[in-house]
Amino acid sequence: MTRAIIIREHGGPDVLRVEDLEVGPPGPGQIKIRNRAVGLNFIDVYQRTGLYKVPLPFVAGNEGAGEVMAVGAGVSEFEAGDRIAYQGPVGAYADERLLPAGKAVKLPDGIGFDTAAAALLKGNTAFYLLHWTHAVKPGDVLLIHAAAGGTGQILTQWAAALGAIVIGTAGSEEKCEVIRRNGAALAVNYKTGDFVAEVRAFTEGRGVDVVYDGVGAATFEPSLDCLRPRGLMVSFGNASGPVSLPRLGILADKGSLFVTRPTSGAYFPDAVSLRTGAEALFDAIAAGKLNIDIGGRFPLVEAPAAHRALESRSTSGSTLLIP
Ligand SMILES: NC(=O)c1ccc[n+]([C@@H]2O[C@H](COP(=O)([O-])OP(=O)(O)OC[C@H]3O[C@@H](n4cnc5c(N)ncnc54)[C@H](OP(=O)(O)O)[C@@H]3O)[C@@H](O)[C@H]2O)c1
Structure with a gap:
């Protein structure tokens, strides 16, 4: 069993409820992950309120970093023990989760779990906005x-x-x-x-x-x-x-x-585009061009408080939920 934050109805932060879930082994094309840090994103709020449609019920969250626990049939690019980060689909607010392997990227040695979970979705967004939506000169x-x-x-x-x-x-x-x-x-x-x-x-x-x-x-x-x-x-x-x-x-x-x-989904439709963005992001962090500011950390079970902080504009930089 794993602890997860589940949304069974749309509404305010209090609809984020802690439940125990059976995750099971990874299916074909999936990896099973032990989350070490989960990134908080405004998209989590839109999905909680129902502005962005996700079929109910669902485990909240779109971004995290941790270790691969097991890989399903047909997955050759990852093995148990690999350090990875991922963005989308929903299901990140949990101690453990299953994920399509194509949504994950391997972490370079210098990038820790906290930095990865604070940076991947937001940094990939910055990458495509500045390079692909408009090529900044x-x-x-x-x-x-x-x-x-x-x-x-x-x-x-x-x-x-x-x-x-x-x-x-x-x-x-x-x-x-x-x-x-x-x-x-x-x-x-x-x-x-x-x-x-x-x-x-x-x-x-x-x-x-x-x-x-x-x-x-x-x-x-x-x-x-x-x-x-x-x-x-x-x-x-x-x-x-x-x-x-x-x-x-x-x-x-x-x-x-x-x-x-623009949306991330349209700019990162596959593993190749996602990993192109992630590689540029990790290189920019390693080169000292980007400082990833982690403005706050909340225990995973305090996800409602984290949402309240984000919506009340009291956060700065990235916020993490810690499983
Ligand atoms: N399209 C994409 O691919 C994509 C991907 C990622 C994120 N996003 C979008 O990027 C935006 C930023 O996301 P984020 O996760 O990084 O959040 P964030 O910027 O850390 O938090 C949102 C910020 O918006 C400002 N804000 C202004 N009016 C607000 C209001 N009425 N309520 C709440 N916040 C208000 C606040 O900053 P001030 O106090 O300084 O005003 C607040 O801190 C979101 O709209 C998100 O959906 C889009």
């Missing part, structure tokens, strides 16, 4: 919202390492200080300041090349006013609520803008 000017968050800190550091000029937003002065330390040229407290006016002033009226927005409803429309003509709006999340495009013509009015709504 030195001198590109980027606006990154929630830049002190888990994904935001990795995005900011990696963009700066690629030579971009980063403007980051966050909801407190302490978080703005983190953004500046991570290499941003400007940090704006969007709770107290007008980020559109600050971006316009900083870019001398030109606007930014790309906006990376994981905040959603609260920031989407004003962000369009931060873009240069033919700039790109990357709406990759909805921490403040989902976005709806008011009317297509708004993109014409604001300068022939481009908008995309």
Whole structure:
């Protein structure tokens, strides 16, 4: 038996309940994993509330790191004892779990379980957003919202390492200080300041090349006013609520803008793409380009408290659940 955090109905953090589960041996193409650290992600909240659809009941969580306990028939790339990390599908909030082998990556010697569970999903997201959604070049000017968050800190550091000029937003002065330390040229407290006016002033009226927005409803429309003509709006999340495009013509009015709504699933459809991102991520960590900030740790059974912290905007960097 293993302990797991199960969601049987949608709702607030209290629907995350601890139960004992029989995991069983891995089936064909699967590996069995002992989780050593589990990454907390905002997608876990969307799945808990029902904004993102996952059939009920399900074990929560999309990211973790640990050891391979056993491999199923047809799995040749892993063996018992291997240190791995993974992202998706759900089932990470547990001491042990089964996983399709193609969702796992081997950990290099220098990468510990905590760092891997704090970095893989968020870092792979930063990788595809900065290399594949838009190939960032030195001198590109980027606006990154929630830049002190888990994904935001990795995005900011990696963009700066690629030579971009980063403007980051966050909801407190302490978080703005983190953004500046991570290499941003400007940090704006969007709770107290007008980020559109600050971006316009900083870019001398030109606007930014790309906006990376994981905040959603609260920031989407004003962000369009931060873009240069033919700039790109990357709406990759909805921490403040989902976005709806008011009317297509708004993109014409604001300068022939481009908008995309990317997902990890579309950018990492197979093991090859996933491992391409992970290799770049682990290399960037090893090279000292990325510092993975673990802002908080909760015992696995305190998952409801971890969700409350994430949703109340009191976390900074990545948060871990420890089995
Ligand atoms: N599309 C993809 O492939 C993909 C993959 C990974 C993550 N994401 C998205 O990226 C975003 C960040 O994810 P994360 O896991 O790294 O979370 P996170 O950034 O660590 O936490 C979310 C942050 O959003 C900000 N925020 C602004 N308004 C908020 C509100 N009303 N409620 C809660 N938070 C609010 C808060 O920072 P401030 O206090 O500084 O405002 C908060 O700390 C999420 O939208 C997530 O869904 C997308």
